[in-house]
Amino acid sequence: MDLDQMKNTWKEMSEERMKHSLLSEEQIRRMTHEKSSSSLYTLILSESIGAMMALAMIIYLTLNFYKLEGWLEQAAGYGTLTILIISVFMGGKLIREMYSINIQRNTYSTTLQNFQRLKKSLRFYKRFSISISFLVPFLILPVVARIWFNKSLLEDWADYRENLLVAFIVLPVILYLIMRFYKKNVTEVGKALKEMNEE
Amino acid sequence: MDQERKFVQIIRENEGLIYKVSSIYAQAREDRLDLYQEIVLQLWKAWKKYRGEAKVSTWMYRVAMNTGITYIRKQKRRARQVELDNQLLNRAENLDPALEERMNLLYRHIESLGKLDKGLILLYLEDRNYEEIAEITGLSKSNVGTRLSRIKQKLKNQMLKQT
Numbered sequence: 549m550d551l552d553q554m555k556n557t558w559k560e561m562s563e564e565r566m567k568h569s570l571l572s573e574e575q576i577r578r579m580t581h582e583k584s585s586s587s588l589y590t591l592i593l594s595e596s597i598g599a600m601m602a603l604a605m606i607i608y609l610t611l612n613f614y615k616l617e618g619w620l621e622q623a624a625g626y627g628t629l630t631i632l633i634i635s636v637f638m639g640g641k642l643i644r645e646m647y648s649i650n651i652q653r654n655t656y657s658t659t660l661q662n663f664q665r666l667k668k669s670l671r672f673y674k675r676f677s678i679s680i681s682f683l684v685p686f687l688i689l690p691v692v693a694r695i696w697f698n699k700s701l702l703e704d705w706a707d708y709r710e711n712l713l714v715a716f717i718v719l720p721v722i723l724y725l726i727m728r729f730y731k732k733n734v735t736e737v738g739k740a741l742k743e744m745n746e747e
Numbered sequence: 748m749d750q751e752r753k754f755v756q757i758i759r760e761n762e763g764l765i766y767k768v769s770s771i772y773a774q775a776r777e778d779r780l781d782l783y784q785e786i787v788l789q790l791w792k793a794w795k796k797y798r799g800e801a802k803v804s805t806w807m808y809r810v811a812m813n814t815g816i817t818y819i820r821k822q823k824r825r826a827r828q829v830e831l832d833n834q835l836l837n838r839a840e841n842l843d844p845a846l847e848e849r850m851n852l853l854y855r856h857i858e859s860l861g862k863l864d865k866g867l868i869l870l871y872l873e874d875r876n877y878e879e880i881a882e883i884t885g886l887s888k889s890n891v892g893t894r895l896s897r898i899k900q901k902l903k904n905q906m907l908k909q910t
Contacts, residue, residue, distance in 0.1 A: 550906060551899055554856070557849040558872040564846065565763045576755050576787060 587736035592646045594729070599639030606632045612695045620702050621694055627687040631680060638673055645669055649737065663737065670734060674727060681723055685715035754794050758787060761807055765790075768808070771857060771869045772815030782818050789814045801882060808875075808883045812866040856902055864898050871895055 609629055616625045648662040689711050693701040701708040758765070765786050773779040793810050801809075857868055863884065870880045880895075881888045 551902060553849075554853055554902070555872055555874075557846065557853050560846055561850055562763060562767070562873075564843070565766060576758050 587733040588646055588649060591730070591733045591737075592643055595639050595643050595646065599636050599643070602632045602635045602639065606636065609691070609695075615695050615698070616691065617694065617700065618702070621690050621700070624687045624690045624702075627683070628691050631684065631687070634676075638669075638676070642666070642669055642673065667734060667738075670730060674730075677723060677726075681719050685712050685719065689715065750794070754791060757803060757807075758790070761804065764804065764807055765811055767869060767873070768811040768815050768866075770854070771865050772818055774858075782815060785818060786811045786814045805879060805883055808870065812869075812883065815866065816862045856905055859905065860898060860901070864894065867891070867895055868898055868902075871898075 606629060609625065609632070613622075613625055616622045645662065645666040649659055649666065689708065690701040693699045693711075699707075701711065765783055769779045769783045769786065773782040790807060790810050793806075797806055857865055860868060866884060867880065870883060875883070877888045877891045877895075880886070880891045884891065886894070
């Protein structure tokens with residue numbers, strides 16, 4: 549094959565290609581929208597995983613609740629269960645709101661309204677998570693210690709303090725990373741919606 | 748959504764262009780489809796900034812080639828291994844067997860070229876003049892000429908070696 553043959557082959561292929569349409573209009577439309585909303589799918593996926601994990605923890609804790617001894621540990625168990633149940637409900641609400649952001653199904657203004665509602669819920673979720681994060685270690689640590697290690701943290705204050713200290717160092721970092729993840733993806737979704745409006 | 752309709756129309760009219768850039772930069776069928784989709788997305792993103800300063804095809808080549816080059820970088824990071832036979836089989840979709848064979852040979856030659864050179868040879872095969880190639884790639888006209896003659900020489904040597 550020389551360069552002229554190469555050019556002829558290319559020309560022939562181009563002519564052949566011209567005869568067949570590769571994609572339908574609908575497919576092109578779907579391509580642009582599907583990828584633009586990939587950030588939204590990332591959010592939905594992570595939120596779903598979070599909700600499933602919380603649900604699994606509820607089941608696990610309920611099945612092992614009998615292991616908790618004394619009213620203080622049981623109160624911590626109920627507190628943990630309450631927080632987990634609230635998390636599952638909030639996760640479900642967020643997923644529902646995320647699914648409602650669909651430019652192909654709704655009008656642009658409805659999509660924008662749904663997006664604003666999601667942002668509002670996420671703001672609430674953020675505030676709730678920050679406030680609850682101060683309470684979570686106090687509740688969850690004695691429960692985990694009893695169920696997993698059959699140990700009473702509430703009777704060993706030095707150990708409890710140590711664990712709390714570690715939790716209060718690690719928790720803000722985790723919270724910060726989660727919030728950053730949400731902020732980044734929500735901003736991406738917002739940007740994609742804005743782009744559509746500008747066109 | 749009038750702009751979207753216009754965009755879809757342009758994509759449909761220039762499907763061949765996107766297909767050719769995808770097939771130059773991606774090897775396996777699934778990678779090519781992925782790149783095709785990525786190019787459509789990047790064109791969609793760039794569409795709002797397009798004010799008609801350049802010809803539609805020039806603008807499309809520019810975006811598509813940049814996407815192709817970036818795609819190669821990402822692919823390298825992913826370090827995916829695709830079997831050559833599979834690549835060749837996937838490459839020639841619904842073409843006449845004789846043409847298919849020649850296309851495979853052509854792709855094999857092009858594959859040895861660098862990222863930008865792949866784009867340059869594509870534009871050469873597409874019969875674009877140096878001025879257009881320069882506009883698309885951002886190279887100077889003289890640089891396009893020099894690079895293209897080097898590429899042609901490289902391909903000639905390669906072809907000679909094979910015969």
